[in-house]
Amino acid sequence: MVKKQYAMVRRMGRHFSKAGQDPFHTNYRGGTLESEVRNLPSTEREAPTIEVPKNWDAFPGVILSTKYCYGDTGNGVPETSYKQVFGGVAKTITQMGVKQGGYFANEQEAQIFQEELQVAMTNQLAMFNSPVLFNYRIFHEYGIKSGSKGGFRYEPKRDKIVPIPEGMAYAYPQGSACFILGVQDDMHSILNDAVVTPGMLFKYGSGAGMDLSQLRSSREQLSGKGIPSGPTSFMRPIDSIAAAIKSGGKTRRAALMVSLNASHPNIMDFIELKKRQEKIGRDLIAQGYDGSFGGEVYNQIHFQNMNTAVRIPDEFMAAVKNNGDWQTHAITTGEVIETFKARELIRKLAEATHYCGDPGVQFDTTINNWNSCESSGRINASNPCSEFMFLDDSACNLASINLLRFLRTDGAIDVPGLKYITRLFTIAQEIIVDGAGYPNARVAQNSHDFRPLGLGYANLGGLLMATGQAYSSDSGRKLAGSLTDLIASESMRTSADLAIPKGPFPRYDENKDSVMKVIEKHRNKHRELTAGNEDELSRAAEENWEYLQKTVPKTGIRNAQSTLLAPTGTIGPLMGCDTTGVEPDIALIKQKQMVDGTTVRLVNGSVGPGLTRLGYQAGEIEDIIKYLNKNETIEGAPHLKSEHLPVFDCALKLGKAQRTLHYKDHLKMMAAVQPFLSGAISKTINMPGEATVEDIVEVFGLAHEWGLKAVTIYRQGSKFTEVYRSNNSAGLEKKVECHKPIRKKLPNDRNAVIHKFDVNGHEGYLTIGLYADSGRPGEMFITMAKEGSTIGGTMDSFGTAISLALQYGVPLKEFEDKFINSRYEPSGFTKNKDIPIAKSIVDYIFRYMAITFPEPGEAEKTKTDVEKVAEALEDKPTERKAMVTNDKSGTPCACGGILEPISSCKSKCSGCGTIKDTGCVE
Numbered sequence: 001m002v003k004k005q006y007a008m009v010r011r012m013g014r015h016f017s018k019a020g021q022d023p024f025h026t027n028y029r030g031g032t033l034e035s036e037v038r039n040l041p042s043t044e045r046e047a048p049t050i051e052v053p054k055n056w057d058a059f060p061g062v063i064l065s066t067k068y069c070y071g072d073t074g075n076g077v078p079e080t081s082y083k084q085v086f087g088g089v090a091k092t093i094t095q096m097g098v099k100q101g102g103y104f105a106n107e108q109e110a111q112i113f114q115e116e117l118q119v120a121m122t123n124q125l126a127m128f129n130s131p132v133l134f135n136y137r138i139f140h141e142y143g144i145k146s147g148s149k150g151g152f153r154y155e156p157k158r159d160k161i162v163p164i165p166e167g168m169a170y171a172y173p174q175g176s177a178c179f180i181l182g183v184q185d186d187m188h189s190i191l192n193d194a195v196v197t198p199g200m201l202f203k204y205g206s207g208a209g210m211d212l213s214q215l216r217s218s219r220e221q222l223s224g225k226g227i228p229s230g231p232t233s234f235m236r237p238i239d240s241i242a243a244a245i246k247s248g249g250k251t252r253r254a255a256l257m258v259s260l261n262a263s264h265p266n267i268m269d270f271i272e273l274k275k276r277q278e279k280i281g282r283d284l285i286a287q288g289y290d291g292s293f294g295g296e297v298y299n300q301i302h303f304q305n306m307n308t309a310v311r312i313p314d315e316f317m318a319a320v321k322n323n324g325d326w327q328t329h330a331i332t333t334g335e336v337i338e339t340f341k342a343r344e345l346i347r348k349l350a351e352a353t354h355y356c357g358d359p360g361v362q363f364d365t366t367i368n369n370w371n372s373c374e375s376s377g378r379i380n381a382s383n384p385c386s387e388f389m390f391l392d393d394s395a396c397n398l399a400s401i402n403l404l405r406f407l408r409t410d411g412a413i414d415v416p417g418l419k420y421i422t423r424l425f426t427i428a429q430e431i432i433v434d435g436a437g438y439p440n441a442r443v444a445q446n447s448h449d450f451r452p453l454g455l456g457y458a459n460l461g462g463l464l465m466a467t468g469q470a471y472s473s474d475s476g477r478k479l480a481g482s483l484t485d486l487i488a489s490e491s492m493r494t495s496a497d498l499a500i501p502k503g504p505f506p507r508y509d510e511n512k513d514s515v516m517k518v519i520e521k522h523r524n525k526h527r528e529l530t531a532g533n534e535d536e537l538s539r540a541a542e543e544n545w546e547y548l549q550k551t552v553p554k555t556g557i558r559n560a561q562s563t564l565l566a567p568t569g570t571i572g573p574l575m576g577c578d579t580t581g582v583e584p585d586i587a588l589i590k591q592k593q594m595v596d597g598t599t600v601r602l603v604n605g606s607v608g609p610g611l612t613r614l615g616y617q618a619g620e621i622e623d624i625i626k627y628l629n630k631n632e633t634i635e636g637a638p639h640l641k642s643e644h645l646p647v648f649d650c651a652l653k654l655g656k657a658q659r660t661l662h663y664k665d666h667l668k669m670m671a672a673v674q675p676f677l678s679g680a681i682s683k684t685i686n687m688p689g690e691a692t693v694e695d696i697v698e699v700f701g702l703a704h705e706w707g708l709k710a711v712t713i714y715r716q717g718s719k720f721t722e723v724y725r726s727n728n729s730a731g732l733e734k735k736v737e738c739h740k741p742i743r744k745k746l747p748n749d750r751n752a753v754i755h756k757f758d759v760n761g762h763e764g765y766l767t768i769g770l771y772a773d774s775g776r777p778g779e780m781f782i783t784m785a786k787e788g789s790t791i792g793g794t795m796d797s798f799g800t801a802i803s804l805a806l807q808y809g810v811p812l813k814e815f816e817d818k819f820i821n822s823r824y825e826p827s828g829f830t831k832n833k834d835i836p837i838a839k840s841i842v843d844y845i846f847r848y849m850a851i852t853f854p855e856p857g858e859a860e861k862t863k864t865d866v867e868k869v870a871e872a873l874e875d876k877p878t879e880r881k882a883m884v885t886n887d888k889s890g891t892p893c894a895c896g897g898i899l900e901p902i903s904s905c906k907s908k909c910s911g912c913g914t915i916k917d918t919g920c921v922e
Contacts (some may be wrong), residue, residue, distance in 0.1 A: 015420040016119040023118035063574045068133045077142045088137025096435035102501040104109045118736040125405045129398035135173035146170045151437045152444035161444045172437035175397045178383035179208045182392030207255030210217035211381035216331045217265035224391045230266045255384035256306035265328045265337040277301045278356035288774025308358045316364040317704050320449035340730045350696040360712035367709045374514040384594040385682035386710040387564040387610035393442040395431045396452040399425045400568045402575040403463045419490050426494040429453045452561035458568040461579030468613035471644035473583040473667040477672040482537040484673040489544030491562040504556025525675035564679030578604045631656040651686040664686045671706035680709035689717040743807050759838045760828030780805035819846045
């Protein structure tokens with residue numbers, strides 16, 4: 001029996017690929033998949049061209065080109081095709097599986113496995129997390145080893161964790177997107193585990209989470225009688241490291257999560273940490289500084305590269321419900337430090353969340369009730385997005401299935417295909433565990449010992465819309481629960497099958513009771529979901545749960561965790577998904593601002609299929625689509641029945657939309673799928689701008705009551721800059737288009753500065769209009785000579801051009817850097833003591849602008865060299881005389897040029913040509 005099962009485990013057979021057919025041209029639904037080379041908008045690559053499947057939309061090509069294609073023309077390894085990326089990833093993972101042994105019966109099965117992965121990624125059926133797409137193939141395909149320290153890996157021959165040789169990091173590439181790091185209450189651990197290790201994770205495209213509850217508070221004492229800094233003080237260098245290192249060497253932000261227990265003495269400081277920084281940011285924006293996404297404000301204020309969460313036990317929620325007290329306790333002694341009303345604390349938490357979106361909450365008791373490895377430790381922290389929750393010093397590689405690709409033309413789910421893709425990627429992720437490198441020995445050891453995986457899905461919102469079901473409907477939640485149920489049970493069944501040839505995870509024996517407890521909890525939730533309502537999905541899941549309860553006690557299970565729901569913010573668009581993770585769509589048409597500053601226009605492609613499923617005719621659908629394109633909302637569209645509007649409801653009111661999903665619908669969807677996940681859900685509850693603090697408190701209570709492990713809230717408008725926005729422009733037929741700048745005109749009544757100037761006898765007037773909110777220039781008029789004269793017309797046109805550029809957001813400093821020191825006639829002396837000599841009228845104008853409207857920290861830069869010398873020697877007249885009169889020293893002229901000696905007593909300015917008597921020097 002065991003041999004039969006062993007053979008079944010190892011022989012999957014083909015499903016998506018075709019024998020003898022190029023996997024890169026295999027359309028899993030029949031026919032040949034063609035490819036083409038496209039020119040794509042890109043700010044990063046010298047030659048923005050890439051080969052992609054012909055049926056791909058534009059945006060996935062942009063993502064692949066700018067995020068995942070390795071190299072450039074400078075290093076001799078420029079990737080310009082999906083075949084190089086997906087082919088290299090599939091080949092590398094397959095070779096790792098062959099080397100490790102036990103996954104494939106022979107070379108033929110290994111080849112089938114590799115081709116199935118290639119077809120799956122090419123057809124956007126599923127995708128690995130970003131670190132795999134970043135790192136897997138760099139050494140195996142191109143021989144690039146990396147000059148960085150290699151970290152640690154598992155060595156099967158010695159059955160131990162060993163260092164990766166320096167300079168060989170890509171030979172054992174980082175494959176996990178999610179890390180949880182344990183931090184202890186000592187300086188070595190803080191500096192190494194909370195600063196150095198996360199930095200190396202960010203370098204290779206991963207994120208890290210840590211709980212700082214073990215660190216002594218600032219209200220206790222050190223052994224040397226000093227006062228500890230407290231956990232919040234150490235968050236600043238951690239954030240700085242995250243800000244300095246781009247994830248995977250690309251333009252993704254580094255990701256970081258920091259959590260703190262509600263009983264920690266510094267909990268109030270922690271709650272208000274990001275709120276205070278957001279207040280500083282808003283004040284700076286009000287003063288006219290750049291508050292755009294990735295602009296100077298949010299790049300300068302602290303804690304913008306980390307999420308924060310408060311760990312809340314059941315006892316705290318009971319105290320909130322009963323209006324009881326809540327105490328904080330010293331870390332070292334356990335004594336009570338402070339007593340709050342629990343409702344006061346949760347309100348403070350809600351106020352901070354209302355203001356800036358942080359902190360989120362993690363329900364500690366619920367999380368640990370679903371801990372499959374209780375005997376090995378408790379779960380203290382999560383990854384940056386709160387979906388991976390496991391023991392300290394652990395890692396998880398993720399992958400996500402594109403649910404919409406498994407919707408058949410008759411509206412049913414392709415259950416065999418969904419089971420196969422789940423099995424395929426579970427095995428691939430399992431291979432990655434021992435083929436990967438890790439930042440330190442503890443993480444490497446725990447990854448080998450527990451082998452947690454993170455398989456999930458994306459495009460649930462798109463799938464529901466395409467099937468004509470509202471995200472807010474009971475039927476929508478039932479389908480979501482059933483899909484999650486099947487994927488979770490199939491992934492765990494695959495893990496149980498793998499335990500036959502490969503053995504269970506090494507720490508299984510000490511945790512077998514808690515493993516079975518969690519399987520039993522999953523199956524009980526499955527029975528609640530499917531009671532009296534069987535279908536193909538539920539029958540397939542029931543078969544899996546029955547198998548698991550019978551088999552696991554005999555054979556064990558290969559992976560301590562198998563499933564979770566990640567945000568899929570980058571790989572979702574790569575797969576052409578309309579929606580990410582478990583979330584509904586933000587809006588049917590929206591503008592997304594990328595980290596690199598580009599803006600793309602995203603259009604939900606599930607609207608048409610959804611209308612077809614609801615029974616609309618082709619002409620009616622065309623009219624509705626045209627209306628949507630023009631108005632960025634489907635509300636009021638011709639032919640559309642009012643009872644069908646909920647199918648197209650989205651999370652936020654963007655554009656002209658008036659309808660929106662209620663935020664409780666988001667919570668209900670999470671509650672529908674959470675019982676079938678090993679981990680948790682990365683899901684931000686989107687709340688309208690008018691939501692109150694009390695509404696947020698209610699969400700926290702409902703999330704706990706409905707069994708969620710964590711919840712994060714975003715109130716629309718609580719950030720001065722938002723990733724998604726609406727912009728009524730462009731055509732629906734384009735999935736992505738370049739950003740169109742927005743002009744900010746001055747009001748009809750505006751303040752202005754009028755300045756008269758004179759450059760070598762040429763007089764003129766400079767009128768500078770100012771924005772009322774910032775006092776910064778928004779227009780410039782230059783009046784010179786007579787009406788109709790050449791110089792007058794030229795300067796008037798020049799001023800108009802500058803005005804338009806300022807209103808479209810070009811910083812004034814860009815003009816100053818470009819035009820100061822422009823040299824042509826008329827030039828010479830002026831009547832402005834701050835600018836005694838000008839090299840041209842344009843030079844004068846922008847010197848005047850730089851002095852009158854200095855950027856922060858720029859005032860010093862606008863001073864002339866003579867002024868700087870004079871100030872430096874203000875109290876040293878003897879030194880000043882010697883410096884100014886020595887014609888051999890390169891004395892600065894008032895214009896900014898250098899006086900060069902032309903005789904023993906005279907010098908000539910290299911800039912303005914002025915000859916000066918500098919005094920004879922013996």
